Amino acid sequence: MYVPVKGGERAIENAHKLLAEERRGNRDTPDLDVAQIDEQLALAVDRVMTEGSLYDRELAALAIKQARGDLIEAAFLLRAFRTTLARFGYSIPIDTGQMxxxxxxxxxxxxxxxxxxxxxTFDYTHRLIDFSLLEGADPENLEEGESDMxxxxxxxxxxxxxxxxxxxxxSSGAQERGEDGEVHVGxxxxxxxxxxxxxxxxxxxxxxxxxxxxxxxxxxxxxxxxxxxxxxxxxxxxxxxxxxxxxxxxxxxxxxxxxxxxxxxxxxxxxxxxxxxxxxxxxxxxxxxxxxxxxxxxxxxxxxxxxxxxxxxxxxxxxxxxxxxxxxxxxxxxFVEHLKLPHYVDFQSELELVRRMRAEIEAAKVRNGDAEQIEAAE
Amino acid sequence: MADKGDGQVAAQVDRELTSKEAPEVARKRWIGVLARADQDATEELWAALGRTDAYTVIRGPEQGLVMVRGRAGGTGRAFNLGEMTVTRCTVRLAGGAVGHGYVCGRRPEHAERAALIDALMQLEDECQVVDAQIIGPLETVEEKRRASRSCKSAATKVDFFTMVRSE
Structure with a gap:
């Protein structure tokens, strides 16, 4: 059973201020623009949208900024945001054949x-660090092919x-239809x-x-x-x-x-x-x-x-x-991270249990030891 | 003979489209263009049109979600892929025409503008001008962007050769 604790409000507030300070980092370095994240860390944005299960590039980029680049934390922020919005409905299934x-x-x-x-694509690259990116070099001019739409x-x-x-x-065949004739999609x-x-x-x-x-x-x-x-x-x-x-x-x-x-x-x-x-x-x-x-x-x-x-x-x-x-x-x-929250009461009872078990084992040893000594003496 | 027959059927289908579905097809086009359009580009074109139509917002603008669906194997069983943000708005012109705006993302002003433009597009006297000065240009911008993306990728089209193994 989880028993809540109280207190620590000021420490928590200060910890969050410290988090904001660390997020900003050295003020001599320009603040990161959400548009920059969207454009230049585009694959991080894509991953956060996919795992956060919400397509909104600007929001995902903002979540990455807020989460200091922790992509799971960013996905968490998107999931939390979506609960604040009403659902208008379901789309027609996208037709990837028309892509x-x-x-x-x-x-x-x-x-x-x-x-x-x-x-x-990263395919066929040599996976060598490109030091020219340190200098902020512009990419080479692109060759263009014939557009095929x-x-x-x-x-x-x-x-x-x-x-x-x-x-x-x-082989599972067609999708089940409900009583209203509509296909049910879980x-x-x-x-x-x-x-x-x-x-x-x-x-x-x-x-x-x-x-x-x-x-x-x-x-x-x-x-x-x-x-x-x-x-x-x-x-x-x-x-x-x-x-x-x-x-x-x-x-x-x-x-x-x-x-x-x-x-x-x-x-x-x-x-x-x-x-x-x-x-x-x-x-x-x-x-x-x-x-x-x-x-x-x-x-x-x-x-x-x-x-x-x-x-x-x-x-x-x-x-x-x-x-x-x-x-x-x-x-x-x-579930993993909730282990960080105070479990003092839980742990106190575990502590007592372990102490009692140890005491019982020690007592048993002493009793057996006495018996052995008596046996040896005989 | 067969050709002629097919032609007649096609002509008939065309006529039916014009009478029944055409208004929906036409409206689908401009609503879609506005949904995808860049807000700044739309506002610029709107400002250039110089209109001051009186209208009432009767719903929204409201931000919400649409659950995007895909299909297993591209064509099979439907499943829920994930949600996207959408903003919608409904307005009524002083003359009574009702317009709906559905735009991607969180863009209340854009949804309201889209609803207003949708309402104007339903007026026989206005639709041509609005189409020519807003919908058409937005469509052109979009087509250019799509073509540019496509051209860049086209240069990466590749031919793989299967090497014959020498004994």
């Missing part, structure tokens, strides 16, 4: 309709046409997480889950803990429009253009009693440019489909309850 792609690669086909576009088809459609790829829904911001969880709930949980946690789990499946032979079928980054139907208008309007990263993994599948051998899918989708996260999410999404595909659930990455219960870093940090 204007800025980056799009496939590790399975080299010749793709629409081509391979590297876009802005056409629709870029999904790579997996190629396998789909041959019947070698399972449908996008997997929402973790409204309903508690329950097991077994359907794929919609799993994907939502993974989408807002911690990148590091999912990266480690995805990696574990590659290393043999629930191996599922993945290929990066397609990875794409670009802008999609968000459609929404306001009640007062009664028809769909577009309310935004957002940046998303999408990863489709292609995984081997031996087939089962009812299904012939074919490829299966793992899916990853994030706000902004979060490639590592999207790939990890796709690996873990596929691993969590083990039961549905009649695979043995034997590794942590396939264990739905383990993965989903621990993926959220805001929840996790709340």
């Amino acid at each position: 204007v792609v800025r980056r799009r690669i496939s590790a399975t086909y080299k010749d793709l309709p629409g081509g391979q576009v590297l876009g802005p 056409g629709v870029t088809p999904h790579v997996l459609n190629i396998l789909d046409r041959e019947g070698l790829m399972e449908p996008a829904n997997g 929402d973790l911001t409204r309903e508690p997480l329950e097991f077994p969880a359907d794929r919609d709930i799993r994907l939502q949980r993974l989408a807002r889950g911690d990148e590091g946690f999912l990266l480690a789990l995805g990696y574990s499946t590659q290393r043999g803990y629930g191996r599922n032979h993945p290929f990066a079928g397609e990875l794409r980054l670009g802008e999609v429009r968000v459609g929404f139907v306001p009640e007062e208008l009664g028809f769909e309007i577009e309310i935004a253009e957002i940046t998303v990263t999408e990863c489709e993994m292609v995984n081997q599948f031996k087939g089962s009693k009812n299904v012939s051998p074919q490829f299966t899918r793992g899916y990853g989708l994030t706000f902004g440019h979060c490639e590592r996260k999207a790939m990890s999410m796709a690996l873990v999404d596929r691993a969590l489909r083990a039961k549905e595909l009649d695979e043995e659930v034997e590794a942590p990455g396939q264990d739905e309850e383990f993965v989903l219960a621990h993926a959220d870093n805001v929840e996790a940090t709340g």
Whole structure:
């Protein structure tokens, strides 16, 4: 039982003032502009929006500034902010097939309709520290290609046409419809997480889950803990429009253009009693440019489909309850960090318990010792 | 023969669009442009138009959230990806026309301006001027930005060659 404590108000107030002072740092260094964070630490903003589960670049950049660069703390701030706002409704599902792609690669086909576009990537860099950035050097002039605003088809459609790829829904088939005929989409911001969880709930949980946690789990499946032979079928980054139907208008309007990263993994599948051998899918989708996260999410999404595909659930990455219960870093940090709060009364009772147990053991030793001495004497 | 038949069907569909869906399609276009538009750019164009229309704000501006959905595998089962901030506003012109503004982010002034422009766009006498001086130019700016992004990425299009292994 947690017993609250009182007092310490002045110390807390001063600690927060000290935090503000440290956040500002040396006053000879210019104050960090939120626009600078948005522009120049863009990937940190993307990660905070994804894990904070709120698309708002300026707000995420501000949260990063407030959190002094602690990205989990920043995600926490976004989650707290969202509770202050009303929900207008749900969007029409975004159509990533209509994405204007800025980056799009496939590790399975080299010749793709629409081509391979590297876009802005760390891939193929030598990972050498660039000291010219110390001087604030301007980047070189860009070469520009021929703009291709056409629709870029999904790579997996190629396998789909041959019947070698399972449908996008997997073998679970169509989504359940409620009594009103509407498709029910589970929402973790409204309903508690329950097991077994359907794929919609799993994907939502993974989408807002911690990148590091999912990266480690995805990696574990590659290393043999629930191996599922993945290929990066397609990875794409670009802008999609968000459609929404306001009640007062009664028809769909577009309310935004957002940046998303999408990863489709292609995984081997031996087939089962009812299904012939074919490829299966793992899916990853994030706000902004979060490639590592999207790939990890796709690996873990596929691993969590083990039961549905009649695979043995034997590794942590396939264990739905383990993965989903621990993926959220805001929840996790709340529980881990609450250990810092005063537990004086709890600890006092533990202290007494341990003392009593030790005393009992000591007493027993003394009794046994006496008995041994008597035995030896005899 | 088949071609002619298809053409007739297409023409019929076109007519139906004009009569029933066209107003919605047209309105969807300008509401979308305003939703995505830069606030400063919109205000500049608005100021240049030099209008002083009397209107009443009947709702908002109100900041809120829309839960953005995706689909498993891009086309499969819908799921909730995460929320985004949206600001909305509804205004009524003195003449009675009602306009709605839905804009991305936390931008109350922009939502109100978007609602006002939406209301004006519904007036037969005004819509052409407003379209030409606000919606059109905003659309051009957006298209330029999209094309510029696309051109920059196009230069990174790559051809991978599979090397033949020598024995």
